[in-house]
Amino acid sequence: MSELQFPKKINVYLLTGFLGAGKTTVLNCLLEAKKQEENIIIENEFGKVSIDAHLVKKEFCPVFEMNNGCICCSLDNELVDVLADVLNAEARPDNLFIEASGVADPGGIAALFRNQEVASFFRLEKVLCVVDPSVLEDWIVEIPEVSRQLAAADLIIINKKSLVSPSYLSKVAQLVRHINSFAEILLTDHGKISDAVLSNNKSQWYPAKPILQQEIGSPHPLKSLLLEVEHPIDREMLLNQLTLTLFLSYHQLYRVKGLIWESENDSPYVVQTHGRQVHITRFEGEPPLSYSKSQLIFIGKELERKSLDRMIKRSIIVKKS
Incomplete structure (x- = not known):
């Protein structure tokens, strides 16, 4: 009896980061780097209409838009439906990029991909978090979701590094490392990263420090x-x-x-x-x-x-x- 052959799993990359950090710019950079592969995008925005979906480079990249709320809390069923549509696409993609709402808690999204039925077809490869160093220090205090996004990330991209001084950039990196001692930290401008970071699991910028144990507040009032x-x-x-x-x-x-x-x-x-x-x-x-x-x-x-x-x-x- 021949072994049952399962289709190759679709690689999933979850892109998070608070409002205005530069997620769509990073996404476009990754799509350009992986333009030789089949890619599909899920765009989730916190608002009634989709703006970012119009800013995504759509050459050879079908985009699913989800604008009814936060993908992490109110769209579980809809996300499952969209994943089913991805599986039924005319050409099964190599990669699925999910750009979550700026106020999303990535933990809930990642949990979905640990579901046995979903994990049979999708492999969550990496959770990326994009941050703006010029406002991160304030927003960590004010917005609980910022700390959640940092804590859940495998790769933290400190974007727009030229907006702050080198000494303050180092302070921001240490603050990030305080919250997540295991993630790789990458410094960049204009979202410029290579697709190599999607497979690189080694931190190369700052030494690891213990995770800061902190209370994270109630759901966002935004x-x-x-x-x-x-x-x-x-x-x-x-x-x-x-x-x-x-x-x-x-x-x-x-x-x-x-x-x-x-x-x-x-x-x-x-x-x-x-x-x-x-x-x-x-x-x-x-x-x-x-x-x-x-x-x-x-x-x-x-x-x-x-x-x-x-x-x-x-x-x-x-x-x-």
């Missing part, structure tokens, strides 16, 4: 607000308004992202905040048809729609009669 604007937006005015708002409400507003139109006949601009910085850049590629009007997602705690509406109204281009 919420997202979607603002839609039908009129053209002055991007310079919006840049000024968002910069001022982040400066005044840094501990309340954690992330802003979206697509805006400055002209009805032009391509849109991508709006993203990273820590205290605001970036507005031209959208590359064909404009998504689902964005016929400007849409901005605000993520934070105790957000007030009225104050955000007032800020956006100051940026609307008023047509002169």
Whole structure:
């Protein structure tokens, strides 16, 4: 009797990191490095509409979008359904990349792949956590999910290293090592990493230290607000308004992202905040048809729609009669 042949397992890479750390940039870098392989992506965003899915390099990469909540807590059944769709894809992928919501607890997602039925087809190879060193120290104190993401990671990518001094970068690395003494730590800018890190299990940057035993608080109090604007937006005015708002409400507003139109006949601009910085850049590629009007997602705690509406109204281009 011949042995039963099981299909080769799909490699799974779970990408985590708090809001604005640079997960999508890292993902695009990995997809470029693995473009000769079959890849599928699952995008989970904390918000009603998907912005990051439009920023993923989709050449030869089908993308499944999940925007109904945090993948770690409220989407268990939906995630299982998506995994079934991956198995039924016309071409079974070599790799599955999951970009989790910025407030996700990766422990719950990783547990799913330890389920015997799921583990028969998928192999969770590595959990990656991307961090922004310019804000990490504050967010570890304020946001419980940041510590959870660090503690669960096999590879911690300290992105945007040029934003801080070498001495402070070393301090951040030691802080990270305090929370997770077993993960590899990689320092980079602009998410530039090679696919070799996906198979490298040896830490090469800092000596290991004991894990810090700490109390991790209750589930996050964050919420997202979607603002839609039908009129053209002055991007310079919006840049000024968002910069001022982040400066005044840094501990309340954690992330802003979206697509805006400055002209009805032009391509849109991508709006993203990273820590205290605001970036507005031209959208590359064909404009998504689902964005016929400007849409901005605000993520934070105790957000007030009225104050955000007032800020956006100051940026609307008023047509002169």
